[in-house]
Amino acid sequence: MPEEYVQVEHLVKRYGDVVAVDDLSFSVHPGEIFGFLGPNGAGKSTTINVLVGLTKWNSGQIRVAGHDLAHEAKAVKAQIGLVPQEIALYRNLPAKRNVEYFASLYGLHGKALKEAVAEALAFVGLSEQADRRVSKLSGGMQRRLNIACGIAHHPKLIVMDEPTVGVDPQSREHILAGVKTLRERGATVIYTSHYMPEVQEICDRIAIVDHGKLIGCGSERELLALVTDQKRIRVEFAPAGEEASAELVKRVQLLPDIRTAALDREQPSLLNIDAQVDLADYSSILSVFIELGLPIKQITSEAPDLETTFLALTGRELRS
Numbered sequence: 001m002p003e004e005y006v007q008v009e010h011l012v013k014r015y016g017d018v019v020a021v022d023d024l025s026f027s028v029h030p031g032e033i034f035g036f037l038g039p040n041g042a043g044k045s046t047t048i049n050v051l052v053g054l055t056k057w058n059s060g061q062i063r064v065a066g067h068d069l070a071h072e073a074k075a076v077k078a079q080i081g082l083v084p085q086e087i088a089l090y091r092n093l094p095a096k097r098n099v100e101y102f103a104s105l106y107g108l109h110g111k112a113l114k115e116a117v118a119e120a121l122a123f124v125g126l127s128e129q130a131d132r133r134v135s136k137l138s139g140g141m142q143r144r145l146n147i148a149c150g151i152a153h154h155p156k157l158i159v160m161d162e163p164t165v166g167v168d169p170q171s172r173e174h175i176l177a178g179v180k181t182l183r184e185r186g187a188t189v190i191y192t193s194h195y196m197p198e199v200q201e202i203c204d205r206i207a208i209v210d211h212g213k214l215i216g217c218g219s220e221r222e223l224l225a226l227v228t229d230q231k232r233i234r235v236e237f238a239p240a241g242e243e244a245s246a247e248l249v250k251r252v253q254l255l256p257d258i259r260t261a262a263l264d265r266e267q268p269s270l271l272n273i274d275a276q277v278d279l280a281d282y283s284s285i286l287s288v289f290i291e292l293g294l295p296i297k298q299i300t301s302e303a304p305d306l307e308t309t310f311l312a313l314t315g316r317e318l319r320s
């Protein structure tokens with residue numbers, strides 16, 4: 001297996017004057033859940049649809065499992081299971097016939113097909129609904145069936161485009177747990193979402209996209225580091241004399257991993273500290289208070305989170 005399972009380089013896709021994907025480059029490691037995060041209209045589905053061979057692109061290079069999509073589309077498609085954003089099911093057919101249909105497109109038949117269908121339905125928790133018509137299934141069940149159709153043939157790369165949109169919290173948890181299980185079974189997953197918490201919960205690495213461009217890519221920690229390497233700590237202490245407070249500030253400032261320390265302008269018994277994110281615990285800070293005999297009333301800390309990172313990188317909040 002190549003080092004990078006998916007490699008996208010300088011991908012450009014235009015619809016008329018709209019540049020849906022604008023010079024996008026990223027790679028996906030084998031065996032990881034790779035999050036593709038961005039607001040509506042960011043270009044996620046377009047990228048995904050190009051990647052799975054559904055949409056032509058204008059320029060750029062795409063390789064999947066070492067195969068060049070431009071020249072070996074068939075070999076690429078054979079690796080992939082797509083869970084599309086729009087539910088793609090035959091409403092008048094029973095659940096299991098839908099899964100059968102999609103799995104048979106990948107060459108499964110006979111006993112292997114039956115087993116794969118049963119396994120996929122069990123995987124998404126729909127074994128009991130196997131014979132029920134799609135039109136009789138709830139929205140959340142249809143979403144899960146949509147997933148079963150994309151994974152029944154045991155693809156090595158599973159591409160999911162907003163698979164939890166419009167589902168109830170229980171189905172969402174079921175789906176997220178399922179995605180992690182797929183990774184445990186050795187699949188590589190590209191997981192598209194505009195919903196930060198779920199990407200944070202399941203993804204090993206995340207690409208943030210906006211207006212068709214890559215804004216940042218990496219682990220949660222790496223993304224946070226793009227915006228800030230600081231955290232703000234506030235220590236509220238029992239009111240003390242000016243001299244003791246000045247001594248406190250001086251000593252805290254000298255501690256390792258501390259950038260600045262200053263008394264709050266409005267509340268002199270509050271110490272505001274900007275520390276390096278690396279500061280592992282507060283014991284060094286606490287010991288200064290103890291040495292000076294200043295009782296601590298409360299400590300709070302604000303570490304940057306992905307939501308604020310997204311805002312800082314894109315200038316806007318994720319819409320949901």
Ligand SMILES: Nc1ncnc2c1ncn2[C@@H]1O[C@H](COP(=O)(O)OP(=O)(O)O)[C@@H](O)[C@H]1O
Nearest residue numbers: 015018020038039040041042043044045046047
């Ligand atoms: N078939 C299409 N024809 C014209 N414009 C499209 C088409 N598909 C997507 N777009 C446009 O491309 C941009 C990216 O859309 P899309 O990839 O669907 O974003 P996302 O999946 O992140 O919400 C949007 O401006 C959208 O309107």
Ligand SMILES: [Mg+2]
Nearest residue numbers: 044045046085
């Ligand atoms: Mg989309």
